[in-house]
Amino acid sequence: MVDRIPILKMGRYLLLSIQVDMHDQLALDLQEDLTQQIVKHRAKGVLIDISSLEIVDSFIGRMLAHIANVSQILDAKVIVVGMQPAVAITLVELGLSLEGIATALNVEKGMRWLERNVDEDLSLECERGDDPDLSAEAGD
Amino acid sequence: MGTTQTFPLKQETDIVVIRQQVRKVAEQARLGLVSQTKIVTAASEIARNALIYGGGGEARLTGTQRDGRSAVHLVIIDHGAGIEDLDKAMVDGYTSGNGLGLGLSGARRLVDDFSIRSAPGEGTTVELWKWR
Numbered sequence: 413m414v415d416r417i418p419i420l421k422m423g424r425y426l427l428l429s430i431q432v433d434m435h436d437q438l439a440l441d442l443q444e445d446l447t448q449q450i451v452k453h454r455a456k457g458v459l460i461d462i463s464s465l466e467i468v469d470s471f472i473g474r475m476l477a478h479i480a481n482v483s484q485i486l487d488a489k490v491i492v493v494g495m496q497p498a499v500a501i502t503l504v505e506l507g508l509s510l511e512g513i514a515t516a517l518n519v520e521k522g523m524r525w526l527e528r529n530v531d532e533d534l535s536l537e538c539e540r541g542d543d544p545d546l547s548a549e550a551g552d
Numbered sequence: 553m554g555t556t557q558t559f560p561l562k563q564e565t566d567i568v569v570i571r572q573q574v575r576k577v578a579e580q581a582r583l584g585l586v587s588q589t590k591i592v593t594a595a596s597e598i599a600r601n602a603l604i605y606g607g608g609g610e611a612r613l614t615g616t617q618r619d620g621r622s623a624v625h626l627v628i629i630d631h632g633a634g635i636e637d638l639d640k641a642m643v644d645g646y647t648s649g650n651g652l653g654l655g656l657s658g659a660r661r662l663v664d665d666f667s668i669r670s671a672p673g674e675g676t677t678v679e680l681w682k683w684r
Contacts, residue, residue: 433571436564436600467571467589469596470654498589506593506658507644 417442419449425526426450426488429461439475446479450488456533457526458483461519463494473508480513489529490514493522556614561628563608567599570611574626577615581622583684591624591682594659598628598678601655605648606630606676618665623683631675638670 417438420427426449434442446458460476462468468476480490491514495503503510516522559570574595578588595611602609609630616625635641642660647653656678660666665681 433568435568466575467593467596469593469600470652470658471596471600474652496589498586501586502589502593502662505590505661506597507654507661508652508658 414438415441416445419446421449421453421455424454424456424530425523426453426455426458427461428459429464431464433466434472436471439472443475443479443482447482447486450483450486455488456530458488458490459519459522459526460490460492461494461522462492462499463496463518465496465499468495468499468503468508470506470508473503473506473510476510476513489526489533491516491522491525493517493519554614554616556612559611559613561599561603561608561610561630564603566608567596567603570599570613571596573613574624577613578624578682581615581624581684583622583624583682587682587684590662591626591680594662594680594682595626595628597655597659598626598680602628602630602632602676602678604651606632608632609675618681618683621683623681626680627677628680629675629677634672634674635668635670635676636672638668642668 414432415438417428417430426446449455450458476492483490493516495515514525516525557573559573560566561570571592575588575592578591599611607630609628612627614625616623640646642656644657645653659680663680663682667679668676670676
C-alpha cells in the first residue's frame with residue numbers, strides 16, 4: 413500500500429494529486445506533510461486534485477476542511493479540483509457541505525483561481541507596503 | 553449469485569479492502585455509478601464506526617437479489633460496547649467521539665434499506681442494501 417502522497421512545489425504553489433484509495437492514517441499524514449511544506453516553501457496557494465478519488469467519506473471530507481483551515485491560518489489559499497459528479501452527489505446526501513472549501517472543475521480552472529486570489533492578496537500587501545521582501549519573492 | 557464473502561475489520565487498512573470489495577460486487581450487480589459510489593461511501597462510514605467505536609469485527613458482503621432486482625447486501629458486525637440510545641445515535645451531528653456525527657445518519661440516507669441492531673454490551677450490527 414502507498415505510504416505517502418507526493419507534494420510538488422511549483423513556484424509559489426504546492427500541487428498534489430490524490431490517486432489512491434487513502435486509508436485514514438495516510439490522510440492524516442498528508443495533512444501534516446502539507447502543513448510542513450506550506451511553511452517550508454512559504455507557499456501562497458495549494459491545489460489538491462481529487463479527480464481520481466472514487467469516494468469522499470466524512471473522514472476525507474473532514475481532512476479537506478482541516479487542510480483548508482490550517483492553510484488559511486498559514487496564509488495560503490487552497491483549492492480542491494476535479495471532484496467526480498457521483499462523488500459530489502454522494503457527499504451532499506451524506507450531509508457534508510464542504511463549506512469554506514474553494515472548488516473548481518479542473519486543474520486549469522483551479523490554477524487560474526489561485527493566480528487570481530493570490531495576486532490580489534500580494535498587490536494589497538504591496539500597496540500597504542507590509543513586506544519589503546515581497547517584490548523579490550513574487551518574482552521567483 | 554448469493555455467495556457471501558466475509559472480511560475482517562481489525563485495522564484501518566481493512567476499511568480500504570472492504571470499500572474495494574463493495575465496489576466490485578456493486579459493479580457485478582450492475583448498479584449505476586452514483587449508486588455504487590453511495591453504497592461504497594456508506595460502507596466506509598459504517599466500517600469506520602465499527603472499528604473506532606466498536607473495536608472492530610467483520611463485514612459480510614453478498615451480491616444477491618432483492619425483489620427481483622440485483623442487489624448488494626452488506627452486514628457489518630462489531631462486538632463492542634453497543635449503542636445505548638439508538639435514536640440519538642441516528643441523529644445528524646450526534647457523536648460520542650470526535651467525529652462529525654454523520655456516519656450512521658448519513659449512511660442511512662445513502663442506501664435503499666438500512667437496519668441497525670444494538671444493545672449495551674452486545675455490540676452493533678448494521679445491515680445495508682443497495683439495489684438496481
